[in-house]
Amino acid sequence: METRDYSMLGESGRLAVETGLATAEWYHTQVPRKEMKALMQRADGPAIRDTIILFAGMMVFAVIGVALWPSLWSLPFWLAYGVLYGSAMDSRWHECSHGTAFKTRKYNDWLYQVASFCMIRNPVTWRWSHARHHTDTVIVGRDPEIAIMRPPVFFKLIANFFGIFDTIDGIKRMLLNASGRLTDEEATWIPEQEQPKAIRVARIWVVIYATTLALALAMGSILPLMVIGLPRLFGAWHHVMTGLLQHGGLADNVIDHRLNSRTVIMNPVSRFIYWNMNYHVEHHMFPMVPYHRLPELHDAIKHDLPAPNTSIADGFREMWPALRRQLRNENYFVKRDLPESAKPYREDFHVAAIAAE
């Protein structure tokens, strides 16, 4: 049985470079230049609107949560606040890292900094790691953001619905960076001239968390941590639920996003929290298209894509049994069917993965 080495410095990564899977040219659907130019156009309006709604929602829920504290009646307000803090901020972090949320660059940068803090993801480190995720999507040993490694560890997957391992990792890395160091893996994808920025941000964050913790100790209450820090745990479930669907159970080591990514039709509330990243094949194929134009992009290229999953539940019905099967055979994956109107897969690149089905 094949064993995958997910380390950025390991054997699988070396093989990916050797076989040409790393930094390869990926399939993308042909879209006329004029149409694509129109889809890529930036605007401030949609993201300003959504950001006002997001921060207003957070403020209202937190104020009511604090006012009702410690009564159990405060619980639903903390849960709502937590989802906006621990899940909506994940998608804001993501879209702003691409620089596509707003037309005005400084707006992207501001929201990116806030969202990175909420998610405990160093804004410098993760900008580079996400660039690598787009270069080498689900290429084992190259992509540092593979959420479900094979064989899956269900205990970890489920624990992460409460942000447990991600938060521990985020805090460990924050403390390491604040001490002036990077992990060996971080050093492989962050250029040297950018590394001091990662360390400076980590030090600022340590001060904020230390202040919050000191306030909690002085008050003899966890209330300050309910506002800053703990929502990263109890609000994580939505971004984990939607995030696992992005690539879970699908092919790895292929260079066609139609094979390794999943588009899921979702309800409007989840789409607001997730900022339309349910159109995930489309996003990976054309990362320049802002989140608010992805539904149009989907309509423009759906003739060339596998049929989307019809709901979050439908996505899980497809993914979860595949993950269970990967416990017994880590080479198993769900091969997505393309419509007749689609251009074929580059079978020459995919033959190894398909043969393993």
Add this chain to the structure above:
Amino acid sequence: MAWIDAIATDDVDEEDLIRFDHDGKTYCIYRSPNDEFFCTDGLCTHEQVHLEEGLVMDYEIECPKHNAAFDYRTGEALRAPACVNLNTYPVKVEGDRVLIEI
């Protein structure tokens, strides 16, 4: 260095770019919103992705893969993940032709 007849002025829209290949190298020729022409190397300095499908906004070109941005007048890298500037090349317009010096 020699002046090469590269494209017709009408080959590229305002605030857009076109790819131009010559002698085994690849370039991008830009037409600004003010009807000026510029030329840079064709590949992003971050991971050598071609810029031909990128987005031109005012005087910036954004890489289609990782959204690195450059000022195409000077080649200056404006946004990570690009840290290295693009090479630029002199351009002149003669009649309806765009020439680049490479």
